[in-house]
Amino acid sequence: MKIIGIDPGTGILGFGVIEVKRNTFSMITAGVITTPAHTPLDERLEDIFDGLTEIIAETKPDVMSIEKLFFAQNVTTAMSVSHARGVAMLTGRKAGLPIAEYTPLEIKQTLTGYGRADKKQMQEMVKVQLGLQSIPKPDDAADALAAAITHALMSRTRSLV
Numbered sequence: 011m012k013i014i015g016i017d018p019g020t021g022i023l024g025f026g027v028i029e030v031k032r033n034t035f036s037m038i039t040a041g042v043i044t045t046p047a048h049t050p051l052d053e054r055l056e057d058i059f060d061g062l063t064e065i066i067a068e069t070k071p072d073v074m075s076i077e078k079l080f081f082a083q084n085v086t087t088a089m090s091v092s093h094a095r096g097v098a099m100l101t102g103r104k105a106g107l108p109i110a111e112y113t114p115l116e117i118k119q120t121l122t123g124y125g126r127a128d129k130k131q132m133q134e135m136v137k138v139q140l141g142l143q144s145i146p147k148p149d150d151a152a153d154a155l156a157a158a159i160t161h162a163l164m165s166r167t168r169s170l171v
Contacts, residue, residue, distance in 0.1 A: 024150030
């Protein structure tokens with residue numbers, strides 16, 4: 011099974027594709043889609059759509075795992091990220107992918123066993139789970155890989171129940 015993980019953002023959207031074979035996970039690709047800050051929102055969303063469409067066509071994932079939004083402070087940022095998240099979900103849906111959503115708390119809990127784990131702990135667990143020599147960069151790509159790993163682990167747990 012191949013899983014594309016998404017860390018939504020308008021300026022920087024992280025993506026990571028992993029392959030799950032039996033009990034091992036391997037990274038296929040990871041990176042970010044960036045859009046210039048002063049570009050009109052509709053153009054930025056189109057860039058995200060085009061970029062994700064290309065990544066999905068190249069990697070052929072079976073499912074999309076995307077981080078749910080959790081914002082308590084900046085409403086403007088939350089709205090902007092919501093737009094990017096919606097475009098990412100629509101792109102996955104148009105490609106025929108089932109979409110799984112996980113909160114940051116669920117992702118942290120699943121990867122580290124602690125829902126308030128810090129970014130360094132999360133990145134280290136992504137590195138360990140994927141058997142990598144170093145932590146994936148940039149942070150948004152590592153966060154997207156964490157979303158993909160979460161779905162792999164949650165799917166395995168659900169199949170045991």
